[in-house]
Amino acid sequence: MKLHLLLKVLFGPVPVYFSALAILILLTNAQYFGLGGVGVPRATKLASSTPVVSVMKYCDIFRGEWVPDAEAPYYNHKTCGMIQEHQNCLKYGRPDLGFLKWRWRPSGCELPRFDPVQFLQFVRHKSLAFVGDSLARNHMQSLLCLLSQVAYPKDISANPTDQNKVYYYRAYNFTINMFWSPFLVRAREPDHDDPAHTGHYSLYLDEPDDKWVSQVPRFDYVLVSAANWFSRPSLFYEKRRLIGCSFCSRQYGVPDLTLYYSQRKAWRVALRAINALDGVKGRVIVRMLSPMSHFENGTWDQGGNCKRTEPIRSNQTVMEGRDLQFYTAQMEEYRAAEKAARPKGLRLMLMDATAAMLMRPDGHPSRYGHWPNEKVQLYNDCIHWCLPGPIDIWNDLLFQMMLV
Numbered sequence: 001m002k003l004h005l006l007l008k009v010l011f012g013p014v015p016v017y018f019s020a021l022a023i024l025i026l027l028t029n030a031q032y033f034g035l036g037g038v039g040v041p042r043a044t045k046l047a048s049s050t051p052v053v054s055v056m057k058y059c060d061i062f063r064g065e066w067v068p069d070a071e072a073p074y075y076n077h078k079t080c081g082m083i084q085e086h087q088n089c090l091k092y093g094r095p096d097l098g099f100l101k102w103r104w105r106p107s108g109c110e111l112p113r114f115d116p117v118q119f120l121q122f123v124r125h126k127s128l129a130f131v132g133d134s135l136a137r138n139h140m141q142s143l144l145c146l147l148s149q150v151a152y153p154k155d156i157s158a159n160p161t162d163q164n165k166v167y168y169y170r171a172y173n174f175t176i177n178m179f180w181s182p183f184l185v186r187a188r189e190p191d192h193d194d195p196a197h198t199g200h201y202s203l204y205l206d207e208p209d210d211k212w213v214s215q216v217p218r219f220d221y222v223l224v225s226a227a228n229w230f231s232r233p234s235l236f237y238e239k240r241r242l243i244g245c246s247f248c249s250r251q252y253g254v255p256d257l258t259l260y261y262s263q264r265k266a267w268r269v270a271l272r273a274i275n276a277l278d279g280v281k282g283r284v285i286v287r288m289l290s291p292m293s294h295f296e297n298g299t300w301d302q303g304g305n306c307k308r309t310e311p312i313r314s315n316q317t318v319m320e321g322r323d324l325q326f327y328t329a330q331m332e333e334y335r336a337a338e339k340a341a342r343p344k345g346l347r348l349m350l351m352d353a354t355a356a357m358l359m360r361p362d363g364h365p366s367r368y369g370h371w372p373n374e375k376v377q378l379y380n381d382c383i384h385w386c387l388p389g390p391i392d393i394w395n396d397l398l399f400q401m402m403l404v
């Protein structure tokens, strides 16, 4: 019996005899689900008796194809109340639901479907941090929703209106943090900005953002990501001196070093700062960029949109332009950092999700991140991912990585 079905049976309004049957099945399978041994510390029980082995041992989970899948998503806008409005595509009437009927199949193995009970058992007494921008939040909310059929966390964020979040699953003593740090390094907002975002951010490219870097040793898992914000006009500072800029005119008297300079430099500085830390016992996972290239028939600010309703195949994708440049830089910086980390016993891992997502131009909110009649100037969103949607597999991948 499939676990999600079992849960539905257990927790849904079903006749008593059916529940009793389900409990019987649950008990017979208790070893497997790690629910056995009341009174025995469950984590120990799980570690010793649950055959949870990562498929990464024999399979490259980051290369494969999307294949049709009849199973419904674990959650939707009615069952999960933690979806960011702008990614709540079902609520805002996205008409085609075919984009939810695909599953990621790596070449060489089946990717086990995310199992919230197993995940929560595994992360008991552990902590996980997401570092990055709204795509890191998108990923985190996917995880919160996948877990929502089993447990809801308490929002214990210091400041509820802040972008930095703390969620606590009391029954599992599991904490999820979100550190808002879209550039990974210290940054200052433009003094003056306008709706088209032409104001310049100040990036201190040799100063890691200490807000999250200093916290890394506290966590068992830290997922670091960054890409999109480097596309914003910026001034680059090193040793506190203005040395260059991106999307800038000559008014600043420094060369336009382009966003490729700042993106690479920020990753290098952030990863070196992690390597320089003492007492890191957890794992640091670099999550490679989510594609920025899914706008078709125009750029994001010139009417571009993403109207596809089906994935494309791997042989139809080409990584190019900004995606390729960012990808190459992130890969190279990761490899250098991983090599430097090894002698220290620090564990760096790569979550190479870019290729899989490149095949999902159909998974973005487009204009279904708001009501059609809303009188607001909003661009078509071909950057974030609908929830539920293809980004849910980031958690299937993440769990396999945690199990290694």
Ligand SMILES: *[C@@H]1O[C@H](CO)[C@@H](O)[C@H](O)[C@H]1NC(C)=O
Pocket: 125, 126, 127, 173
């Ligand atoms: C909760 O987990 C933390 C580690 O994340 C541990 O230090 C603490 O002792 C745990 N608390 C309880 C009540 O088990």
Ligand SMILES: *[C@@H]1O[C@H](CO)[C@@H](O)[C@H](O)[C@H]1NC(C)=O
Pocket: 296, 297, 305, 306, 307, 308
């Ligand atoms: C782009 O424009 C062409 C021609 O107008 C149209 O056939 C196609 O569907 C458009 N593609 C998207 C993704 O909007």
Ligand SMILES: *[C@@H]1O[C@H](CO)[C@@H](O)[C@H](O)[C@H]1NC(C)=O
Pocket: 313, 315, 316
């Ligand atoms: C991509 O692969 C599929 C299945 O192997 C094949 O049918 C299709 O012709 C290929 N497309 C291209 C553009 O090579």
